[in-house]
Amino acid sequence: MVLETDMSAKGCVKSALNFTILAECRKSNARTGIMKLPHFDVDTPVFMPVGTQGSMKGILPEQLEELDYQIILGNTYHLGTRPGIDVIEKAGGLHKFMNWNRALLTDSGGFQMVSLLKLADITEEGVKFISPYNDMSSDPGKECMLTPEHSIEIQNVIGADIIMQLDDVVKTTTVGPRVEEATHRTSRWLDRCLKAHAHPERQNIFPIVQGGLDPNLRSLSAKMHAEREVNGYAIGGLSGGECKEDFWNMVHLCTKRKDEGKDVQPLLPKEKPRYVMGVGFAVDIVVCCALGVDMFDCVFPTRTAMRLMKSIRESIKADTFPEFVVGFMKCAHPSGEYPKWVLDSLSAVNIHLQKEEAGAS
Amino acid sequence: MKFVIDTISNSSLSRIGTLKNFHRLPQISFETPILFMYSKGGCIPHLTHDVLQYVSKEYQAIQVPLPSTISCHHPLTKSQEGIADFIGMREYLVYCSVQDPAIPSPAGYNTMDKVSIWCKSGKEHVDSDRYMDIMEAFKPDIYQCLGDGETNVDSTNKRIQKSIKRSLHMFHRCLERHKKSEALKNSAFIALLQGGYDVEERVNYAKEIAGSPIDGFVIDGLHDNSPGVEFFDFDKVKPIVTESVKEFPEDKLRIVHGCWSPETVLKLVELGIDAFDSSFPFAVTERGAALTFPYKASDVCDADVNHKVPVTEDFVKEEHSYEINLGDSKYTEDFQPILKDCQCLCCKKHTRAYINHLLLSKELLARVLLMM
Numbered sequence: 001m002v003l004e005t006d007m008s009a010k011g012c013v014k015s016a017l018n019f020t021i022l023a024e025c026r027k028s029n030a031r032t033g034i035m036k037l038p039h040f041d042v043d044t045p046v047f048m049p050v051g052t053q054g055s056m057k058g059i060l061p062e063q064l065e066e067l068d069y070q071i072i073l074g075n076t077y078h079l080g081t082r083p084g085i086d087v088i089e090k091a092g093g094l095h096k097f098m099n100w101n102r103a104l105l106t107d108s109g110g111f112q113m114v115s116l117l118k119l120a121d122i123t124e125e126g127v128k129f130i131s132p133y134n135d136m137s138s139d140p141g142k143e144c145m146l147t148p149e150h151s152i153e154i155q156n157v158i159g160a161d162i163i164m165q166l167d168d169v170v171k172t173t174t175v176g177p178r179v180e181e182a183t184h185r186t187s188r189w190l191d192r193c194l195k196a197h198a199h200p201e202r203q204n205i206f207p208i209v210q211g212g213l214d215p216n217l218r219s220l221s222a223k224m225h226a227e228r229e230v231n232g233y234a235i236g237g238l239s240g241g242e243c244k245e246d247f248w249n250m251v252h253l254c255t256k257r258k259d260e261g262k263d264v265q266p267l268l269p270k271e272k273p274r275y276v277m278g279v280g281f282a283v284d285i286v287v288c289c290a291l292g293v294d295m296f297d298c299v300f301p302t303r304t305a306m307r308l309m310k311s312i313r314e315s316i317k318a319d320t321f322p323e324f325v326v327g328f329m330k331c332a333h334p335s336g337e338y339p340k341w342v343l344d345s346l347s348a349v350n351i352h353l354q355k356e357e358a359g360a361s
Numbered sequence: 362m363k364f365v366i367d368t369i370s371n372s373s374l375s376r377i378g379t380l381k382n383f384h385r386l387p388q389i390s391f392e393t394p395i396l397f398m399y400s401k402g403g404c405i406p407h408l409t410h411d412v413l414q415y416v417s418k419e420y421q422a423i424q425v426p427l428p429s430t431i432s433c434h435h436p437l438t439k440s441q442e443g444i445a446d447f448i449g450m451r452e453y454l455v456y457c458s459v460q461d462p463a464i465p466s467p468a469g470y471n472t473m474d475k476v477s478i479w480c481k482s483g484k485e486h487v488d489s490d491r492y493m494d495i496m497e498a499f500k501p502d503i504y505q506c507l508g509d510g511e512t513n514v515d516s517t518n519k520r521i522q523k524s525i526k527r528s529l530h531m532f533h534r535c536l537e538r539h540k541k542s543e544a545l546k547n548s549a550f551i552a553l554l555q556g557g558y559d560v561e562e563r564v565n566y567a568k569e570i571a572g573s574p575i576d577g578f579v580i581d582g583l584h585d586n587s588p589g590v591e592f593f594d595f596d597k598v599k600p601i602v603t604e605s606v607k608e609f610p611e612d613k614l615r616i617v618h619g620c621w622s623p624e625t626v627l628k629l630v631e632l633g634i635d636a637f638d639s640s641f642p643f644a645v646t647e648r649g650a651a652l653t654f655p656y657k658a659s660d661v662c663d664a665d666v667n668h669k670v671p672v673t674e675d676f677v678k679e680e681h682s683y684e685i686n687l688g689d690s691k692y693t694e695d696f697q698p699i700l701k702d703c704q705c706l707c708c709k710k711h712t713r714a715y716i717n718h719l720l721l722s723k724e725l726l727a728r729v730l731l732m733m
Contacts, residue, residue, distance in 0.1 A: 053718075053719075053722040053724055054715070054718065054719075054722075054724075055719055055722070055724040055725075055726040056726075057724070057725055057726075058724070058725030058726050058729055059726070060412060060415070060706075060726070060729065060730075061710070062415060062706070062710075063411065063412070066411075082718065082721060082722055083693065083714070083717075083718040083721075086694075087693060087694055087714060087718070090694055090696065091696055091712070091714060091715075097712075097714070097715055097718075098715060099710045099711055099715070
C-alpha cells in the first residue's frame with residue numbers, strides 16, 4: 001500500500017525535519033520514507049555508520065558519498081574532548097570541520113555513562129566524568145560535569161542535523177528502583193534539554209525512551225516523551241545484553257498498532273521517525289523494521305547493513321516486504337529452525353515464517 | 362620499452378625524455394624526469410585503488426620493491442598472471458626493484474652469490490637463479506638486475522671490491538637468463554651500478570656493463586635506504602653521478618633511488634638523472650608531516666630546459682622550510698589548507714586543523730590525507 005503522509009511543520013518556520021512515508025507494508029508495521037533534514041534527504045529505514053571522532057575509519061567523505069551514505073554519527077563525548085568544542089566552533093561546526101556535507105547525528109555523550117561507568121557519578125544535576133584521555137589536549141584525571149544543558153550546548157556547536165537528549169542510562173539488565181529513577185530523570189532531563197536548545201530551526205532533539213525491560217516503565221516513558229513537541233524519537237537502553245524476548249517486546253511496545261486484536265495508536269506516533277539505538281545485527285534490523293523502526297546505528301560492519309537497508313526499502317515499495325523477510329530468514333537459518341523470538345515477533349506483525357514456508361512448499 | 366630523449370638542456374646536463382612502447386601497455390607513455398610511485402606489498406601506502414583515482418586518474422608507474430612482495434612468488438608460479446594483475450594494478454606500469462628505498466636494509470648478510478631480502482617473515486637469501494625465477498613469475502614491465510648494493514659513504518675499499526665482484530657476477534648471470542627468457546622478453550632490464558663512493562671504481566664498473574644490452578641503470582650503493590638519506594651531503598654524491606653517467610650511451614634510463622630531499626632531486630636532475638621514487642613523501646607522511654613547497658606540475662613539465670632548474674638560495678638555505686609537522690599543537694586551530702591554492706583533494710577540502718585532530722586521534726584518515 002503506497003500512501004503519502006506528510007508531516008509538515010505548522011506555520012511558516014521551515015521545519016528541521018520533514019518525514020514523508022512513501023510506502024507501508026500491507027501486513028507488518030514496516031514503512032519506507034524520506035526524512036528531509038537540513039543537510040540531506042535521508043531514505044529510511046536507514047543504517048547510520050559510526051564516525052566517532054569526526055572520521056569514518058580511513059574513508060574519505062568523497063568515498064562515503066560514492067557508497068551512498070546519507071547520514072553518519074559523531075560522538076559528542078569524544079569530539080568534546082578532542083579536538084574540543086572551541087576548535088569545532090571556530091571551524092564552523094562538525095560538517096565543515098570534517099568536510100561532510102550530508103546529514104549528521106550526534107549522541108548526547110550519555111552512553112559513556114554505561115561504557116565508562118567506573119569513571120562516572122550520576123546525580124540529578126548531570127553526570128560527573130573523570131576524563132580517561134591522557135594526552136596533551138586534556139588533563140588526565142580531570143573531572144568534568146556533563147549536564148543536559150551542557151550536552152545540548154556542545155551539540156548545538158557541533159551542529160548535527162539530529163541531536164540526542166542526555167538520558168540517564170542504566171545497564172540494560174538492571175532491575176529495581178534505579179530503573180524507575182532513571183526513567184523519570186530521563187524525562188526531566190528531556191525538558192531541560194529542550195529548554196536549552198538554541199537552534200530548533202536547524203537541529204532536531206530526539207528524546208530517548210527509557211524504562212529498562214519493565215513494560216510499565218517503558219510505556220510510561222514513551223507516553224511522557226510523545227507529549228513533547230519533537231520531530232522524532234529514539235528507543236534507548238536496549239541492545240545491551242538483554243535477551244531477545246525482552247528486546248523485541250520493548251520495541252514492539254513502543255510501535256505496535258494492535259493490542260490484543262484491537263487497533264490502537266502506537267505509543268510513538270507513526271508519523272515521526274523512530275530510532276532504535278545500538279542495533280545491530282542483520283536479523284535484529286530486519287525484525288525491528290517489521291516492528292516499525294526507521295533508524296539504526298551500530299558499529300556492525302557497515303556495508304552489510306547498507307545493502308540490507310536498500311533491499312528493505314525496495315521491498316516495502318514493491319509491496320514484497322513479507323516475502324523478503326521470509327526469504328531473508330530462510331538464508332539466515334537454512335535449517336528452517338527459527339529462533340522462537342524471531343517467530344513470535346514477526347507473527348505479532350502478521351509475518352508467519354513457518355506457515356508461509358509450509359504454504360510455499 | 363623504448364626511451365627517447367626529447368630535449369637536452371644547454372646550461373646543465375638535465376634532459377627531458379619519453380618512456381614508451383611497453384608491450385603490456387602499448388597505449389601509455391611517460392615523460393621523464395619521472396617519479397616512480399613507491400609501493401609496499403603492491404599497494405601505495407595508505408591509498409587504496411579508489412583513493413588513488415582521486416589523486417590522479419592518469420596512468421602511473423609503480424615501483425614494486427621485492428622485500429614486501431617476495432611472498433607473492435609462490436602464488437604467482439601457479440598462475441599465468443603477473444604481479445600487476447595480482448596486486449590489482451593492471452593498468453599501471455610495474456617496475457620491480459631489489460631493495461625497498463624506504464626501509465633500511467640490515468648490512469652484513471649478503472654472500473658471494475646471494476642477496477639478503479628482508480621481508481616481514483625475516484631474511485630471505487636470493488641468488489640470481491631464484492631472483493630470475495621470481496621475475497619470470499612477476500612479469501614486470503621494467504625490472505632491476507640482482508646486485509649487492511650494500512655500500513655507503515663510509516664503506517671501506519674492501520667492501521666496495523666485494524660489492525663489485527658479487528654484483529658483476531650476478532649481473533652476468535641475470536642478463537644471461539634474461540636473454541633466454543620467454544616470460545621476460547618484453548620486460549626492460551635495468552643494471553645496478555656499484556662502486557660505493559670511489560669514482561674510479563664506479564667508472565670501471567660502468568665501462569664493464571655499458572656495452573651490454575641493458576635498458577637503463579640505477580646508481581646503486583649510495584646509501585642504506587634509510588630516511589636519513591634526506592640529509593646526505595650532495596657534494597659527495599655529485600662526482601659519483603657525474604662520472605658514472607658519462608660512461609653510458611645517452612639513451613639509457615638513469616635512475617637514483619632513496620628518500621632524497623626535494624632540492625637534491627632537483628640537483629640530480631641537473632646532472633642528468635631521469636628517474637626517482639616517491640619514498641621521500643612516504644617518509645614525510647610517516648612522521649605526520651606535510652610538504653608545502655609551491656609547485657605546478659605543468660610548469661615542471663613544460664619548462665624550457667634551457668633555463669636552469671630554479672634552485673634558489675632561499676630554498677636551500679633553510680632546511681625543512683618546505684615541511685610542516687601537522688602533529689604540532691600550533692595547527693590545532695589553523696583552518697588553512699596544507700598549501701594555499703593547491704588543487705589536490707586534500708588541500709581543496711581539508712584543513713591543517715582537521716589533519717592535526719586526526720593525527721592526535723590516531724585516525725587512519727590522517728595518513729590517507731597526508732599521503733595524497
